[in-house]
Amino acid sequence: MTQQTAPDHGTQSRYRHHGCRCEVCVDANRAYFRARSAAIKAGTWQPYVDAEPVRQHILHLQEEGFSISRIARLSGGSDWDIQRFIRAGKGRGRKRNTTEALAARILAVKPGEMTPAMVNAIGSNRRIEALCALGWPVSHTAAHMGWSHKNLHRIRQQLVVRAESAQAVSAAYDELQTKRPARYGVGKSASNRARNMAKARNWAPPKYWDRFPGAIDDPHFTPEYGMTKPQRLAEEAVWLVTVAGVPRTDAAARLGLTFAEVDDALAFAAAA
Structure with a gap:
């Protein structure tokens, strides 16, 4: 399954929410906490800002044809991050405040920017x-x-x-x-x-x-909605053999299928 697209390397969000421990992400996380500690000591720490300007900006982007998913990708957040600004979720109201960093990333998304033909x-x-x-x-x-x-x-x-x-x-x-x-x-x-x-x-x-x-726009994501277990196994068999290059006998063994079942799945995929 395709997972949510992670923010760029060198961001505290990628370190915190996506578990990345590369050097630049570790440095970004350390820098965030150094700045946080310094602001707290100086009495200037204000982690949250009013969400209304961000909400209005998202609504404007939607009027310009931007989808929730696209705004999320361009701002380095998730669909859920963006949705919370404009409508309530289960058991939660609409966002009334947000972090300054997230607000800045969303407000930086401008109509017409980074749009391929x-x-x-x-x-x-x-x-x-x-x-x-x-x-x-x-x-x-x-x-x-x-x-x-x-x-x-x-x-x-x-x-x-x-x-x-x-x-x-x-x-x-x-x-x-x-x-x-x-x-x-x-x-x-x-x-x-x-x-x-x-x-x-x-x-x-x-x-x-x-x-x-993010998966809805991902051509490499194969939805399994409505599939039976045999259909899912067949999909896995086709992927293992045609994409991963696993021998048919090994693919059958991994999935608990017979060699004939793997052959049938490959033949069906080829004819589709």
């Missing part, structure tokens, strides 16, 4: 599929975005898309995943068809992607 389409496709799992037909998602049905379907057939298009899909995903389709003109039969199609194709809903921050 083209990006992998997998994140857009997964978001469209996740909305289907909630009962949002592709046509209604497209209409919400001000796009035609054909334009959104075209993304489903591409390996890469324009960054602006990916941001538009992400913004729609962030908004629609919290809304009930029936309240926005989606008929019951259309909504059920979308859910049934998603279920038949094992398309993961937003709750699944929330468990793996």
Whole structure:
């Protein structure tokens, strides 16, 4: 499974939250505590600042087409870090204050900066599929975005898309995943068809992607949503043989499969 993308080396966050003990991260952690101790002695230690300016900045970035995941990646935080500024979580209210360091990193993200011309389409496709799992037909998602049905379907057939298009899909995903389709003109039969199609194709809903921050845009992450145990083992067998280069007999032994089962999994993957 793909884990949350870690902040850059040389940050106290990577040392504290991601367990990195390389030299630059250790130095960053020491520097943080030296500065903290000096500020406490001087009576100037103020670890928290008002979160409202940060919240307003995040809302502005969303209006410019930035998704929660993208803001998190650019600021070196997690999806959860960003979400807490704009909506309450389970048992917790919206953030009212935050650390000065996190506030500075988020406020440093500016519209138009570090935006490639083209990006992998997998994140857009997964978001469209996740909305289907909630009962949002592709046509209604497209209409919400001000796009035609054909334009959104075209993304489903591409390996890469324009960054602006990916941001538009992400913004729609962030908004629609919290809304009930029936309240926005989606008929019951259309909504059920979308859910049934998603279920038949094992398309993961937003709750699944929330468990793996950053994974929705990662082409190397293979979702296991809706898979049976034999299907998961088959996926592992294909990865071991075709990616890791493990001999078929060794892959079978590791996974408790027969040689024939590994061969069947490889044949199925090749035909797909």
